[in-house]
Amino acid sequence: MPLGTGEFEEAWPRIVRALASFTGSLDDAEEYAAEAVARAAAHERDGGRPIESYAAWCTSVAKRAWLDDARRAAVARRLAPELARPEAERTAMDADDPSLTSFEGLDDRLALLFVACDEAISPTSRMVLALRVVCGLTIPEIAGHLGVQETAAAARLTRAKRALAEARGAFHVPDVVERARRLPVVIACVAGMFTIAHRTVLDPADALADTGRQALSIADALVAAYPDDTEVRGLRAVIRLGLARRPGRVDDVGTGLALDEVDRSRWDAALLRAGLDDATVAAGGDGRFAIEAAIAGLHSSAASFERTDWPRIAQLYGALEDRWPSPSVRVARLVATAQSLLAVGGSPAEVERELAAVEREGPAYASRDASLALADLEWRTGRRQQAAARYRDLAEVITVEPLRRFCLRRADLTPP
Incomplete structure (x- = not known):
C-alpha cells in the first residue's frame, strides 16, 4: 500500500544513511535514494507485490542501481584502451558516431558484448575478447574456463584484436539482424562469466567486484532486449537460481559445504521464485540453456538432497x-x-x-x-x-x- 503519513519522513533518512555508508558519497546516496523511492511508487502503482519495509526495499534497490552504474563505468574505463583506435581515426565507439543510435535503449555493457563478438573474428577468439574486455575476466580465468593453456588464451586475444584492426574499414556497430546472429556467442559469454564466478567465488566479500551479480545484471539486460527468447530466459534462470543457492555454500567459518550439508532455509526465496519463473518460460525451448534451466530448477525446488x-x-x-x-x-x-x-x-x-x-x-x-x-x-x-x-x-x-x-x-x- 502507499506510504502513509509520516512513513516517508521516517524511511528517508534511514535509506540515505545506509546508502551514504555503502557508496561513500552523500550526494550519490540522495540521488539513488530518490530513484529508489520513485521505483517503489511505480511498483505499487503497477500492482506489484506489497512492500513490507520501504526502507529495506528502497535501500536494496538503490544499492543494486548504484552497483550497476559503477560497473558500467568500470567497463567503459577498461574498454577504452582495449578497443580504441588511434586518435587520428574515427571509431564506432566515438560518442558522436551516428551508428551508435542503433544501440538506443540497449544496456551499454550488452552493446559492447555485441561489438566484441564481431563476426570478423573466429568464435573462440570472440569469446576470449568478450570475456576479457567487456566481462573483465583475467587470462588465467578465461583459460581455465575454456580448458586451454594461458598462452593459447593470450594468443587468441591478440588475434582477435588484430582481426578487429584489419576489419576496421567494415567494422561497425551491429544492427538488429547482426545482433541476432551474434546472440548465441553473447549468451555463452555471459554464461562463462557466471560459471567462473560460481566455481571460484563461493562467498564474495566485495559487492562491486561480485562477478556473479554482474552476470545477472547483463542477463537482465538481455531479457529486456529478448524477452521471449527461451535461451535468454534459460540463461537468466541458471544465474538467478545459482545466486539464490549461494548463501548456503559455505559455513560460518568459510568452509565449503557438500550439497547434503547445505541449510536450504538460507537460500534466497525471492530469487528462487524469479529463477523458477524464468525456467518455466525457458521450458518452451530445447536449447542448451533451456535444458540447463530445467536442471537448475530441479536442484532448486528439491526439499532435500535425498529427495532430489x-x-x-x-x-x-x-x-x-x-x-x-x-x-x-x-x-x-x-x-x-x-x-x-x-x-x-x-x-x-x-x-x-x-x-x-x-x-x-x-x-x-x-x-x-x-x-x-x-x-x-x-x-x-x-x-x-x-x-x-x-x-x-x-x-x-x-x-x-x-x-x-x-x-x-x-x-x-x-x-x-
Whole structure:
C-alpha cells in the first residue's frame, strides 16, 4: 500500500544513511535514494507485490542501481584502451558516431558484448575478447574456463584484436539482424562469466567486484532486449537460481559445504521464485540453456538432497551432452547417475571407471571435478581412507579457499 503519513519522513533518512555508508558519497546516496523511492511508487502503482519495509526495499534497490552504474563505468574505463583506435581515426565507439543510435535503449555493457563478438573474428577468439574486455575476466580465468593453456588464451586475444584492426574499414556497430546472429556467442559469454564466478567465488566479500551479480545484471539486460527468447530466459534462470543457492555454500567459518550439508532455509526465496519463473518460460525451448534451466530448477525446488530427482537430472544431463558436448557436462551426468544408483542401493562402480577416465584425460577443470566426484563417492560408500587420501591431494592443488578448506576437513586435517 502507499506510504502513509509520516512513513516517508521516517524511511528517508534511514535509506540515505545506509546508502551514504555503502557508496561513500552523500550526494550519490540522495540521488539513488530518490530513484529508489520513485521505483517503489511505480511498483505499487503497477500492482506489484506489497512492500513490507520501504526502507529495506528502497535501500536494496538503490544499492543494486548504484552497483550497476559503477560497473558500467568500470567497463567503459577498461574498454577504452582495449578497443580504441588511434586518435587520428574515427571509431564506432566515438560518442558522436551516428551508428551508435542503433544501440538506443540497449544496456551499454550488452552493446559492447555485441561489438566484441564481431563476426570478423573466429568464435573462440570472440569469446576470449568478450570475456576479457567487456566481462573483465583475467587470462588465467578465461583459460581455465575454456580448458586451454594461458598462452593459447593470450594468443587468441591478440588475434582477435588484430582481426578487429584489419576489419576496421567494415567494422561497425551491429544492427538488429547482426545482433541476432551474434546472440548465441553473447549468451555463452555471459554464461562463462557466471560459471567462473560460481566455481571460484563461493562467498564474495566485495559487492562491486561480485562477478556473479554482474552476470545477472547483463542477463537482465538481455531479457529486456529478448524477452521471449527461451535461451535468454534459460540463461537468466541458471544465474538467478545459482545466486539464490549461494548463501548456503559455505559455513560460518568459510568452509565449503557438500550439497547434503547445505541449510536450504538460507537460500534466497525471492530469487528462487524469479529463477523458477524464468525456467518455466525457458521450458518452451530445447536449447542448451533451456535444458540447463530445467536442471537448475530441479536442484532448486528439491526439499532435500535425498529427495532430489536424480534420475530426471541424469536424463537431462544426457540431453544436454547431446546438445552441447563438454567434459564438465559429462562429469555432471555421471555424478547424477551415481546418486541415482546409490539412492536405490546400486553400485556406482561403472560410473567411477568413467570418472577416472575424465580425471586422467580431461582438461584441468573437468579433471578436478572428476576427482572431487570420485572422492565424494568413496566417502559416501564407506571408503573413508581412500576418500581422505584423495581429498588431501586435492587440497594441495585447489586454490578456491572454501573448497580447499572443505577438502582438508574431509581429509581430517585442520584448515590453517
